[in-house]
Amino acid sequence: MKSELEIFREYIRQRGLRRTPERELILAEIFATHEHFDVDSLYLSLRQKGIKVSKASIYRALPLFIDCGLVREVDFTDGHWHYEHIYGHEQHHHLRCLACGEVLEFAEPGLSCLGLRLLQEYGFTVVSQHLDVKGYCRACRGHEAPAEPEKETP
Amino acid sequence: MKSELEIFREYIRQRGLRRTPERELILAEIFATHEHFDVDSLYLSLRQKGIKVSKASIYRALPLFIDCGLVREVDFTDGHWHYEHIYGHEQHHHLRCLACGEVLEFAEPGLSCLGLRLLQEYGFTVVSQHLDVKGYCRACRGHEAPAEPEKETP
DNA sequence: GTATCTGCAAACCCTTTGCAATAAG
DNA sequence: CTTATTGCAAAGGGTTTGCAGATAC
Secondary structure (H helix, E strand, O other), X not given: OOOHHHHHHHHHHHHOOOOOHHHHHHHHHHHHOOOOEOHHHHHHHHHHOXXXXXXXXXXXXXXXXXXXXXEEEEEOOOOOOEEEEXXXXXXXXXXXXXXXXXXXXXXXXXXXXXXXXXXXXXXOEEEEEEEEEEEEOOOOOOOOOOOOOOOOOO | OOXXXXXXXXXXXHHOOOOOHHHHHHHHHHHHOOOOEOXXXXXXXXXHOOOOOOHHHHHHHHHHHHHOOOEEEEEOOXXXXXXXXXXXXXXXXXXXXXXXXXXXXXXXXXXXXXXXXXXXXXXXXXXXXXXXXXXXXXXOOOOOOOOOOOOOOO
């Protein structure tokens, strides 16, 4: 299996873009980080390692990583984007606790045939699918009651 | 079945908030509108009817509607939030065309038992779940090829 | 009467962009 | 050499907030 760096260099070459240390340092940091990140946390963790890259460069590099399928936008809950690296990571979805903000990942194999169904039924070609579940995690359950019980058909 | 206005008034009363014409006009407009909206379109459609409500009031009213389960945030694709009214509307998910931006709705009954599974497996109490699918609609299919074919396990 | 709500405009904050200097190919 | 990229700082744009006046209750 190719490394993320190889994937990225191939993408860069194909597009006639330029291989720069900044982009590769940012990419390395993204894949060194355990999970979700945002621009600010990424910027800070680079700085803490003594790597000086401007936020502008991070903002300009992210669309490239997304475009070549290494990274995806996850959510926009706090008024800014959160991202995660997806290459080499099982397809998964997210549980977000409304009380503590914790994010859990889970798999939903039942969705594997959804793409085919959407193609047949709507002529829609699926590129990505993500299930976003909000609620209360085990620790917060009871402490903070949900406003309304979930209903399938209100 | 209670009307959205009744739901909202009950919510307002319970919280000791105040029933104002502005909030109810905004709510009425949201439910008069066919589907998805954003703050700007809502503001403009109110204005076109000669209803003067400030954007600040809209921004301050939306969290209330969301909190009482009448409205939900849908996505943040264009750099700002989009919303939809959900009360009295079948639970559904979204297909977003990456080429033309069109949004289709579809049902996924297979997810109806997900809540129970997440509760058993993770102790997670589901409040809401939304499946966000990106890809290319029938009209755009072929015109603009997806960057990477979808893979279940990369 | 008192506390909430509205409208206005300014403040906020994340993100984008213009520009000159730098560096990749 | 030519053109993409970087860093800086300023601009952008949706959202939030402070404040004075209006208004529910």
